[in-house]
Amino acid sequence: MAQLILGQLLNGAIVGTLYGIIALGVSLTFGITGIVNFALGVFMMLGAYAAWYLTDTLHAPYPLAVAGAVALVAAAGWIADQLLFRFTRNDLVNGLLVSIGLIAALEGTALLAWTSTPKEMHHILPGVFFALGLVVPKMKLTVFAILLVAIALTQLALTRTWMGRAAYAYAQNAEAAQLMGVHTGRLQTGVMVYSTALAGFGGALYASLYSLEPTLGSLYVLKAVEAAILAGIGSIAGALVGGIILGVTEGVGSIYLPLAFRDAYGLIFLVAVLLFKPSGLFGGRR
Amino acid sequence: MRTLAWAVVAALFALLPLAVHSDVVLTVLVFACLQGMLAASFNLIFGFTGQLSMFHAAAFGIAAYATHLSMEHLQVSFWIGTLLAACLVAVLSLIVGSICFRFRLREFYFAVVTLAFSEMARLLILNWNSVTNGSLGINLQEKPTVWWPGAGVVKLDGTVPWYYVALAGLALTLLVCHRLVHSWMGRCFAAIRLNDALGDALGINVFRYKLAAFMVGSVIAAVTGSLYAYYLGSIEPGFLSVDQSLAIVAMVLLGGRRSVAAPVFGAFLLTALPHVIHFPAEVRSIVYGAILIATILLLPRGIYGTVSAVLRRG
């Protein structure tokens, strides 16, 4: 039994990191552009399909495929920002509606292009690790490590680089940041592009572990938003923790209760947290 | 003056089956009326009270299943079954609404929680095979029956009788929405939508009236779901999908958010569209998505809003 729980804990942590990287994008976007970008889910999906296409059809080496996927998705994110999200800054409802519209349009396009037949990437890193009596696929652990590094780098970038600190300042006090010379338009576009790139990155890594179908992003983004709210939307560091908490809760919960309802646990936990601490576990000012 | 115009419109619609004999057209109109009920009731919550509920499709779908189940297991008539389903949805929306509104969570949390709840409900229905037959859905053999003067108990079968049922449902929905919006409660909704802190300071119990709008709208969606399922002859988990919610939002945005009847216009347009231009299901999503985006960015007041603004200026 302990093995099972441990296994689910680990699995949950890994899935949670995927939630976390998207939740990071959600939090960043909310903090800087004032909307919750549900479309990050489709960008994750696009990243996954792009990586799959680049590895399996164009036979690019996997790391190059990931880089390519991230670049493509970032470009798509930039286009979406210029055409759509630029007009819904700080407008939560319209931003939500536009993202939902974008999701419908892009999922439909993906469905047309690749059909709903699941696509599987060939194994990048076959084989397993044996640790603590558990069998862990090597690729899963690698993805886990890469995601953690990516998130850590983002945190570092936010605190050390000029752009990052500008973003932080803006999130605290938009007007003051503007007066200090932060070019807010570029900052907002930059954050949009960065968060879509993060989502694309997550998707590209996802493709190496699971099978792809056009709606893969929607469940992930919902979980990511739940994780971001759980942690306190606007809390950058909290996003990862929120994601992992969610992933682990689901994983462990599904041992005791029917698997089919796994997706409900996150919601129940989230609602419970919001009832007692409306600003989320780590949320403060907002 | 306006009442007269509406009376004329109502009369025209009532007399339509005498002139139009095409079954296809009538069928489309039945669906359009039912979608219109969904759109108008959703607008009560969204356009007038300012709450983006992603629960509407869930109310619609849950009620359909609930009606069928109560007819099957409790041996009640369609109408009692619908009543029971409506009560179930009322209780569910009371719970969900209370959770979301009690703590004055930000509006978009309401959208997220209702979205997540709807997904949960859909998954529940999808997986509870013993009761709901899962992804296969349920085929409804029975038809509702009505007592008709002169003919006794008659089955509601065939397009024309259903046309009148749907039309009556739509008329009733519009009446209810109109009455609410133009009453003191409608003023509370407006206050909540425009500045709920001010409304609170003026003595309006914001929680209570948000909940009222949410419950009334959801119950109307429930009744619609029941009618829709029995007209269509089948129910499946897709009734509760995000796609269905999205379609409702698109109809309202297209028609116009500030009018009681304009969402119905949006509903008619979007229901007729796939019959005028035939496209496969995937393209339908793309079209809905594009319409949603286009209306938000280009026609934020919907067709009705834009047209009336132009007329006022002209």
Place this chain on the structure above:
Amino acid sequence: MLLEVRGLTKRFGGLTAVANVSFGIERGEIVAVFGPNGSGKTTLLSLIAGMMRPTAGTILWKGAAISEWQAHDVAAGGLVKTFQNPQLFMELTAMEHLLIASHLALKRRLGVRRLLTLLGAHAGGAQAAAAQDDIRRHAEGVLALCRLQVAAHRKAAELSYGEEKMLGVAMALMCEPELLLLDEPASGLGAAEIENLEAVLHDLRAQGVTLCVIDHKVGFLGKLADRAIALHHGARIAEGSPAQVLADPQVVEAYLGRRHA
């Protein structure tokens, strides 16, 4: 005593906005609250009106403890507050604002029976019709009192700042308050508008409405108020007649600095 505040305290993290304030207001009085910016005046009124919960202390309204009440219940109890920065319903006309503000008035006249009016404007019988006419007339009276008749059918977005502030007062009046809490009603107003405001407050007092008015502009309330209290850094530093309070050395120091005391 209509309103009594005992030991009211509000802390936001490390900042103490209101520190152990106690005072009372008798029916029919006009009480002024003075104090420089940041002295906690608005927070004090917000606490009383139920817009936030106190960290400590009690608020007694007509003998009942109301510190845990929600803002709408406090308003329903007869204690209404206006906003320092005018809060409005941007798309609506002034008259529509007043109709929304008539919510409590309708509730008091009809109680549960107002649900009948949902069925139809004329359902609910003669009593409902009479109540609604009464409210319409009251709204027109309030508009006249606040000198807002010309603006009645203009949208809120088109009003001048002075008109916006008066609309805030007008809405509060529609709630039929026993005690009206006015948060800096004169700030941002020109001389003519202040005279207008003074006249309105005189009329209100004549009608039996008790008033508690915050103002930063000392001259305005000096003539009008019966009593005054002064706040500084959240604490009450003086109480008495306006003349007494304004002459109090601590108050002068708070406003003008040590050299002038």
